[in-house]
Amino acid sequence: MRGASSNIRRAVRVACRRRGSPQVLWRYFSDSGTDAPGHEDCDVVVVGGGPAGLALASALASKRTLRGSVKVTLVEGSDLSKIYNWDLPPDAFSNRVVSLTNATLDFLDEIGAWTHVDVERTCPIEEMQVWDGISDARMDFNAAALGISRRGGSNQMARLTETLNLQRGLLRRLREQPNVTLLDNTKVMNISEDDIPGGAWPMVQLSDGVTLRARLLVGADGINSPVRSYSKIDSYGWDYPTCAIVATLLHPPRTFRPNTCAYQRFLPTGPIAFLPLSPTASSLVWSTSPALAAVLTKTDPAVLTSMINAAFRLPEVSVRYLHGHLLDVPSLSPDDLRAEISFREQAHAIAPYSALASANVHPAEAGVGIPDEGAHGLPPLVADIQPGTVASFPLRFRHAEAYIGNRTALIGDAAHVIHPLAGQGLNLGLGDAAALARCIQTAVMHGGDIGSRTALVPYTRERYFENHKMMSAVDKLHKLYASTAPPLVWARSTGVEVLNELDTLKAGIIGAAGGRSSAHSVPGSPWEMVAGGVETLVSGTRVMGAVGTGLRSVAGGILQQLGRVASGPGKDQRE
Amino acid sequence: MARMAPGESQAWSWTARGWASRSFLPQPPPPISTVNDAEVSHFSRLSALWWDERGEFALLHKMNPHRIRFIREKVLEVLQAQPDAMSAAAPASSTHIPPSLESPRVLEGMDVLDVGCGGGILSESLARLGANTLAIDASAENIGIATRHAAADPGLTCSAASASATLSFRHVTAETLVQEPKRFDIVCSMEVVEHVDNPAAFLRSCAELVKPGGHLFLSTIARTPLSYLLTIMAAEKVFRLVEPGTHTFSKFVNPEELIGFFTKPLMPGARPWISRTYAHGLPTRIEAEVRGIVYLPWRGDWVLAPRETTPWSTQANYLFWVRKPIE
Incomplete structure (x- = not known):
């Protein structure tokens, strides 16, 4: 995703005020980047074009009171046109998905971004089944039964979509908002304090030679946030001894219920989650040991498919055995694995008509006619994996010690990284963006300097403890x-x-x-x-x-x- | 508690009766300056700390948004009650469109004076709300600090004393400024009255600087056992939130003293700014208003007390607004 490969001619509007005279000019960003020395003054410089950064820029630009008084510049190192032009056929899905809570959806509505998200590529979560891998103790959340509904009527506790669909929607929304300047393919080379008397404002040196002087510098720049390092804010946390495997799962449609239930089984090695995307596609998030993740991401897709089906169905002791077996014999063939699972099913007295059986059942038959015994409590049998979607990433816990520094603020992963088991990371990040935008608006209404500590303290106060509660709960879980x-x-x-x-x-x-x-x-x-x-x-x-x-x-x-x-x-x- | 006994050898007797009787002698000789030299040097020493938002002036920084909110509310309230009122006060800007509630620049086009600006905390905010702001202070060092700080902000067109700038700072006292012809739509003097030697003369200068129909905003501390406990005992002596010696209890001003001051004519024969008060001693809301502002340590922030609260909310810090009659 390096910008050098991009030969798309993109006009980028630079609406920052040059020192002295305000001006708007059009520039073509290419490799010839050396511009005039000096600097441009900006009100808000957001570093990072991920969902949190884009949402903040969009939220600021959509506030009527801030129009004309707060100029926003967003800097992103990669090529955002790839996301802007992202397009997949309706039956193919990207492997990174997010679950948007109703509160997050309200926020996206409010800033006008939701209308730009392709709703066809989203899926409501109407029910959630969560169970213990060892004891099978089960928790069932049904939005309709519990009376959770979103404004507008549908009973949903969250909505799943691909991260790229959300990001593209936010970018499309930003395209309509002239107050925001998007500088992509532009890296932050260095951040330093200015030497203007009475100043000490952040000077952001960009790879195209331009230097931005920021009244407020927002770090939406991820777990290794350069803005956080500049602000001298420590973050504490640890790396979990687990990795998450993601993949897009393909399965036949279910006849007895729509595919709107999320399933999650807590195995001792980590939870495995099945997240619906469409009637025939769902997303996998499986936290497990790095060694197993390494084998599973490289193995034959048919092996992975069988392992996923078994991980939702077999008793924990057999799942554990299969994991050990696969680690011993990484080149296990799909047929050998199926035979192994079949043997285990017999040993546990799982009848072939039971929904717990997977080895000798053809996925297409499982969903037809009278549902198998216990089918309500289990995800559909996975038939295949969309090619090229298997990936894994390490899991971490990080929390910055503060969210604000001297004319800096942190949002999203720059402030906190959380275990994905509850799907809350992105929601927390967008919550940050919403709160910071609100906080900036209040400060402007009161004639405040939006980079000052006084203006930003309400943001920390609203978010820090709130995030911390969710983070530690998920960690403990x-x-x-x-x-x-x-x-x-x-x-x-x-x-x-x-x-x-x-x-x-x-x-x-x-x-x-x-x-x-x-x-x-x-x-x-x-x-x-x-x-x-x-x-x-x-x-x-x-x-x-x-x-x-x-x-x-x-x-x-x-x-x-x-x-x-x-x-x-x-x-x-x-x- | 250390409440002053009447007749104590103060330059100013601070019982309500003494205050009233002393301040409205028909011909009080206008003092050369109400500025107290010891107080000026005290603040000059602290000037470098003005903009440390977690330091000596942390409480003041935290109070600022609430003061601005009060100013904003009152100005809009008057604008909405009498849309032509401000244009009468500011006839120069006949094309001036009344700002909406959501507009941040509610003071657009108004001439605003900040008396005793200190490091410029309030002045900068006033300028950001669109006001043509003149900020004055008795300490040259404060003016230096304020100018330097505002100059670093590209959003403020600032200069030492230029007429075209939206924010300018001058080392001058209200008593000197009043000799010049310039008058203002809004005059603010926040946390100043309790530091001057002759508050009545000081207030008279401030009042004189307001255009007819314009606003005068003050904030100060009431002289009560509670305020002694909070502002001197707790803030200065126990918790050291504020430098000891910042406040002198005997110089604190009670709300009823300010109301009393403006209920009488400021000049012989002039119309008083407050024409009547209710039985409980408070003026009508369109003429003047007193609002308590309370620091809540557990929230780490000030709270502007709602209008309907009991009088205890004005027992310590409070904001005061009064409007000059259009004549």
Whole structure:
């Protein structure tokens, strides 16, 4: 994705004020980049053209009060025209998908970006099935039953789409917004402080020779954020000993229900998730050991297909065996693997008509006629994998110690990186963009200097703790389910089963919260609820010595936590 | 608590009665300057710290958005109640279109004076809201700091004392400026009244600088046991949020004293700025307003008290607005 390969002639509008005289000029960005010395003054310089950076630029440009008073420049090292012109046939899907919560969708609507997203390539999540890999304790979230609905009526708790579809939509929206200058194929070479007396503003040196002097420099520049290093903000965290495998899965359509249910099974090695994209395509996010990920991404797609089907269906002991077996024999043929799975199914007494059987069932037959026993609780049998979509990436946890520095602010992955098991990373990033844009608007209304600490503190106050809560909950969830210790498995399973039975309570809580229209009072997703319950469980089991004290206190803790989730979002930060 | 006894050997007697009786003698000789030399040197020493948003003036920086919000609200309120009012006050800008509620530049085209600008915290914000701002201070060093800081900001057209600039700073006192013919749509003097020697004379100068129909905004601290506890005991002595010696309790001004001041004619025969007060002592909202502003340490921010709150909200810091009659 280097810009040098691009010979597309792209006009880029430079609307920054040159020192002294405001002017608008058209430039062609090519390899001949050396421009006049000196610098251009900009109000907001956003580094990074990922979803968070694009959304911030778009949010700022869409605020009526900021038009004409805040000029935004977005700098991106790669070639954004590739994303702008991104196009795939309707039955093919990119392997990176995001789950957009209803709050995020409201934000995208508000900034006018959602109309530019290809809705045909999105899929509502109406139901979520999450279960324990060891005990099979199951949690079932049904948007209709729980009364979660989005403005406009459809019962959905989130909407899945490809990251590229979202990014392209944001770019299309930005194309309509003249207040934003997009500088792609342009790298940030260096950031330094100016030497103007009373200044110390960030000077951003670009690869095309131009230097931007930023009133506010926003780092939307990812996990190794140069803006964060410039701001001397540390970030803490760790690398999980797991990798995520992603792939686009192809399967026959289901006859007994639409493909709008997300499935996730928590295996001790990490969760495996099946995320629907269309009636015949879904996305895989499978966190597992790096060694297994390395084998699975290189293996025959038929082997990967069988392994995925088995990972959702076989008891944990057999899944573990298969993983070990594949690591021992990386060149295992699809037929040998199928025979192995078939043997395991017989050993576990899984009947051929059961939905748990996968080895000797043709995927096309599985979805026809009367559904197999237990089919509701399992994703459709994967028939094939879209070629070229298998990839893996390491999983990390990072949280910056602060979100603001001297005339700098961090959003998205530059501020926080989270385990993808709850699909919250991008939502947190877009939440940052929304909050920062709001904060800048308030500052402008009060004649504030938008780069000043005074102006930016409300942004940190709104986001830092909020993000931290979600991040640590997701982290704990990951660690809780990584354990195979029987008391812990018993405790987490009991907790989950109790919670799952309290349908009216679930409905009441989410229904009440969802009834409020403010984007902030709607829980990000049922994950917040799950995570909250799990958090209590962890501390609960620790105190009780894990065994015996019984269900009552665990359930009591969860109820308490639920109450907190229900009342929690009613904060009064915005005046 | 350290409330001053009446008749104490202060240049200014701070009981309400003494204040009123002293300040409205028919012929008070206009003082050369109300500036207190010790206070000026105190702030000059701190000038370098003016723009450290986490330092000595952190509380002031945090208060600034709320002061601007109050100014914004009152100016818009008057504009909406009497759309022609401001054009009467500013006849020069006949093409001036009243700004909408959402517009950030509500002060577009208005002449605004900031008396006692310090490092220019309020002045810069006023200029950003579109005002032609003149900021004055009794300390030359403050003016230097403020000019230097504003010059680094390309969004502000700033100069030391040019007529065309939207933000200019001058080392001059209100008493001297009032001798010049220039008058202003808005005069602000934030956190200043409690630092001057002769508040009545100071206020009279500020009032004189306001165009008919224009606004005067003040902010100060009430002289109550609560304010002693908060601004001197807690902020200066215990938590050291503010440099000890910043405030002198006896110089604090109570809201009713300000209301009383403007209820009487400022000049013999002139119309008083506040024509009547209600039974509880407060003026009508279209003539003057007192709003408490309270620092909440657990939020780390100030809160502009709602209009309907009980009088305790004005027991310490408060904002005061009064409008000059159109005549």
